[in-house]
Structures are given as C-alpha cells and as structure tokens.
C-alpha cells in the first residue's frame with residue numbers, strides 16, 4: 001500500500017526538508033541493533049547469520065520473548081537459546097536502544113526523554129526526537145514521535161517550525177516504547193524469572209498516543225509496522241484499543257490506518273470554518289473540513305464503543321467563541337465522538353495565547369450540554385516543555401552553522 005510520502009507533504013507547506021534527509025534509510029552500522037524490529041525483519045536477520053529456514057520461526061519466537069517481554073540487554077541472558085547462536089547473534093548484531101541524551105522529570109511526574117537515533121549517513125550526527133511519559137492514576141501514557149520534525153506547518157505548533165525532517169523507521173518508533181520500559185523499570189523483573197510479572201499484570205505504560213513529533217499518516221507503513229511490534233501479545237502487549245493515532249487530517253490515508261492497525265483515531269480539528277482551519281492547519285487547503293468529516297464517518301470500526309477523539313486547541317480570540325462551540329457540535333452530529341479541549345501551550349515566539357479558564361469552561365459547557373464528554377486536557381509537563389506541540393529537539397536549537405559543524409563531526413574541534 002502506497003502511503004503519502006514526504007514529497008507530497010512538502011508540497012503542502014514550506015519548509016521543504018533537505019533532500020539528503022527525505023526519508024533517508026538508516027545506514028546500517030557494522031553491527032546493527034535488532035531492537036524494534038518486526039517478526040519478519042527479525043527472521044531475516046536470523047537467516048542472514050545462517051539460521052536454517054525451518055528453525056527460524058521458532059527462534060524468532062524465543063528471541064522475541066527475550067527482547068520484548070523480558071527487555072534483556074545482553075544476548076547472553078537468552079538462557080534457552082544455545083550458546084553458538086547467542087555468539088552468532090552477538091557477533092552480528094546489538095541490542096542497543098536509541099541513546100537517551102537527556103531526561104527531564106516534571107514536578108507532575110511527566111518525563112521527557114531526548115533520544116538520539118542511529119546515524120543515517122556520514123554527515124548525520126543522529127537525529128534527535130522526543131518522547132514523553134505521562135503518568136495518571138489509572139493509566140500511563142507514552143507519547144511517541146513518528147517523524148523527526150514535521151513537514152506540515154500548523155501555525156500554533158512548535159514542532160512545525162523545525163527544519164530537519166525525516167521519517168522514523170518502524171524500529172525507531174517501536175524502540176521508543178522499549179526505552180520507556182527500560183527507564184521506568186516496566187519490564188517484568190529480570191531477577192526472579194519465575195515470578196516475572198508485575199503485580200496484577202499492572203504495567204506503567206498502558207497507553208500509546210502518536211502525538212509527539214510528526215504526522216503519522218505521512219509515515220503510515222512504518223507506523224503500522226511499529227504498532228504490530230508494540231501490540232504483539234507475546235512481547236510489548238499494548239492493546240490496539242489503547243493505541244491512538246492522531247492526524248492533522250491526511251484524508252486519503254485514514255481508512256488504510258483503520259484497516260491496517262485497528263487503532264483508535266484522533267483528529268486535530270481546531271477550527272470549525274475552512275478559512276480559519278486553512279490558517280491553523282494548512283493541510284486543510286488540500287483536505288477541507290467536509291472531506292475530513294466524511295473520512296471520519298467512514299473510519300473502519302467506528303462505533304459508540306470506539307469513538308473518534310476530536311482535538312481542539314483553545315486559542316484566545318481565535319477559535320474559542322460560543323458560536324464556535326455550537327458549530328463544533330453541529331458539525332460532529334452523527335459521528336461517535338469525544339471532544340478533547342486542549343489549552344494552548346505557548347512556546348517562544350508564538351503569536352497565540354491560551355484562552356482564559358472561564359472561556360474554556362464556557363466552551364466546554366456548551367459541548368457538554370450537546371451530549372459530548374468534553375474533558376479539558378490538563379496541561380502536563382509544562383515546566384519541561386513536554387506538553388503538546390512543544391516537542392522540539394535540541395538539534396534545532398543550534399544555529400545552522402553549529403549544526404553543520406556537528407553534522408560534519410567537527411563539533412568541539
């Protein structure tokens with residue numbers, strides 16, 4: 001299935017990613033990591049080191065368990081895998097995770113990790129992305145990135161101002177969950193193997209949202225493969241119903257997302273009129289509100305038990321009037337929906353302000369009276385710039401010249 005490419009995305013809005021970075025495949029280092037690989041990709045790695053075809057499936061299952069259920073970091077811990085194969089694996093591959101170059105912990109418990117991905121070429125120092133963990137009483141949500149940066153330029157979003165853009169590979173996406181489980185101690189205990197389950201099967205990461213950097217539907221093949229890894233019942237075991245993919249409205253890919261991943265859908269709506277949405281979410285010029293809502297009505301598996309979440313960022317004096325609220329509920333009539341009001345998270349240089357609390361409450365009340373649950377998303381991790389739309393990697397904060405130096409490996413020289 002063809003998915004929209006970065007080239008397509010680049011036509012919608014500027015800036016265009018540098019050609020060298022557009023979807024560049026990861027250049028395999030001497031010993032590539034197998035972390036984040038799908039079952040078929042792992043099988044290929046085994047065949048490549050001489051594991052016979054008839055044995056490969058069984059070996060994949062064994063190794064899968066160690067990688068994704070136990071979270072081991074050394075091939076020698078695979079006690080039911082023979083020594084010879086363990087040595088063969090260690091000689092050809094690693095269990096390296098993306099490098100955590102910074103960790104910040106907010107006063108509210110939110111954690112943000114800056115992750116450096118493997119290099120994509122000789123001039124790349126390894127792209128950096130952010131991944132955020134948000135603990136709540138009844139759940140723990142991991143917000144993952146699907147691209148480095150974003151080619152779309154929503155006017156209220158910090159990520160959209162980042163220049164470096166490339167698709168993440170499926171392994172890089174799935175590895176974000178592995179890193180989170182490592183850092184949180186969220187793999188079954190490695191000490192006592194027999195009792196290696198967390199109490200009540202309780203895990204710290206229970207939900208995934210694709211609400212970090214990037215537009216997931218411009219990278220659907222890799223997002224879908226990563227979801228296969230994350231939701232595999234013998235590994236990372238995240239239920240597909242607890243995985244939500246958020247899109248700014250890439251209409252032609254929406255039904256494919258539902259069919260291929262069976263996950264929950266979130267739509268970044270943010271405006272109820274095309275003229276305003278064109279400004280806030282420029283992709284609307286290509287896929288206007290009426291087309292977007294029709295694609296929502298057609299979303300596979302849509303029902304009252306599987307509602308679509310409509311995200312609506314509250315921008316002072318821009319989209320937050322009573323009339324906007326009434327039009328919102330009118331537009332969504334007939335679509336099983338939840339409406340998620342997001343207080344705008346400001347970032348340096350933005351022209352927008354967050355609506356007042358009274359305004360948000362009034363807006364929420366109109367939506368609620370029309371029969372929609374309308375939780376206001378509590379801003380989390382504001383002190384560490386981890387809230388929605390504030391994800392932006394350190395690389396981008398460097399001047400162009402400093403970046404060039406780093407990319408050429410001359411930093412600090």
Ligand code: SAH
Pocket residue numbers: 150154156157158210211212213214215216246247248267268311313342343344345346347388389390
């Ligand atoms: N690109 C996808 C997913 C990542 S953005 C999308 O746009 O849906 C995740 C959510 O954060 C989106 O709803 C986005 O509109 C919202 N967001 C972006 N910047 C924000 C900001 N500064 N304050 C609040 N929400 C923001």
Ligand code: SF4
Pocket residue numbers: 150151152153154157158159160212213214215248268389
């Ligand atoms: Fe990209 Fe989403 Fe930000 Fe828009 S809101 S620029 S689609 S990450």
